[in-house]
Amino acid sequence: MAVCGALALLASCGWGGKDDGESGGRLPGAPTGVSAAAGSATSVHVMWSAVSAGPGISGYEVYRGTTKVKDVPASEHMVDVTRLRPSTTYVFTVRAQDTDGRLGPRSREVRATTPAAAAADRSAPTRPLGPHGRAVGSRAVQLSWSRSTDDRGVVSYDIYQGTTKIHSVGGAQTATVVTGLRPGTRYSFTVRARDAADNLSPASTPVRLTTAPASDDGRGTAPTGFRATTHRAGGAYYLDLVWVPPRTDGVVTEYQIQLDGRPATSLVWGGAAPRDRASYSFYVGRDAGVTHRVRISARLPDGTWGGFSAERTVTTGPEQS
Incomplete structure (x- = not known):
């Protein structure tokens, strides 16, 4: 079973932030999927996943080191930080703010290095062709x-x-x-x-x-290559899941597993989330010969949930290949 800080059950890690004793509510969770890339010699583009769990989110604060540099409304999950120095490495974090004005914890730190300035460069790049x-x-x-x-x-x-x-x-x-x-x-x-x-x-x-109509099943944003097998350990049976994350610009850090038609658990990578192949194993009981249906969906970098993967059927019993 994974532990907090790598891959974790939301309930185990206190998803949504710690309790706020004075208000009786929970603070917003730390934004996930944060990335930063230089946009020019004097700007960096910062992007993150929307915080959807817990209280209502009113906006985000973006920090360069310990200095707040941007306030961003809740409907936006990216920003350009400007007036930076060329050839300099910067560290950025993001915090969510709820509708009561309370700030959640900072996201993990991300770094970006601006390129060297081009002296007296007035020549623009060519137009991107064939879009x-x-x-x-x-x-x-x-x-x-x-x-x-x-x-x-x-x-x-x-x-x-x-x-x-x-x-x-x-x-x-x-x-x-x-x-x-x-x-x-x-x-x-x-x-x-x-x-x-x-x-x-x-x-x-x-x-x-x-875009497709609302009745679309979302398969274009679903994890692919989804497989489910089972193994026995310590007298109990576990489901072993393997999948390929959906293609997005940001990193997918959160998934929802549906077991037998009901939500079973949500998963969050607290460290480096996999881009090419992901796997997870979880407990399903001690009885052999039990058949389960399982599928998985990803929370996309903009905070919306993608489509479900193909559903797989697996029966506890002898180890499968």
Whole structure:
């Protein structure tokens, strides 16, 4: 069984924060899935997963070291921290604030290093070419484009929904998944390249996509390669689960396991969550010959739940291969 700080049962680790004796409620949980990447020589893009458990969330505070640098509304889970120094490593954390004004604990620390400044660079990168995409279920789209060129190098790509910048990825990345969208809605996305001097390329041609209706089963955001087997240890039976996390920009740190049609447990990685292959084992009882149905879903970086994986059926008994 996993322990807190690596992979843990929510109930065991006090998910949602510690009790607040004065108010009788629980503090917001620490944001998970926090990442940071340089956007230019003077800016860093910070992203995190929405905090959905516990009390209502009114917003987030973003810290550079011990200094608060940004207040972000609850509807947003990313921000550009600007006015930074070139060639400098920065440490960022995020805290959630509830509707009573109480702050939860800080997230884990993430680091990002800004590139060197490009002196007298007024040349913008070329326009990203060949953008295309597809709807991934009812609440996400996947976008990709061809790499831009620049005389000093592309540091990041900015993604726009209409005229609003909604995301940023590193200069080595030419694809992204945009989540948190509405079902059955038509969207228009463009991409712009940015260099270290904050020169922006012209916008790519628009990519127009329509998300699936609300009745969509969400399979595009579901874990894949899901397998379930059983083993016996200490006179008890355990289910062993293996899956591939869904493709997202951020790291998926939380999953929900459904056993026999009911929620069995939620899992949270407190350390480095796996990107390519995940596994988990949990107790299901001492009786042989019991058949269980199991499936799993992931909480996406924007705080919404993705679709369920394929359901697997497994019977306790002799060890399976």
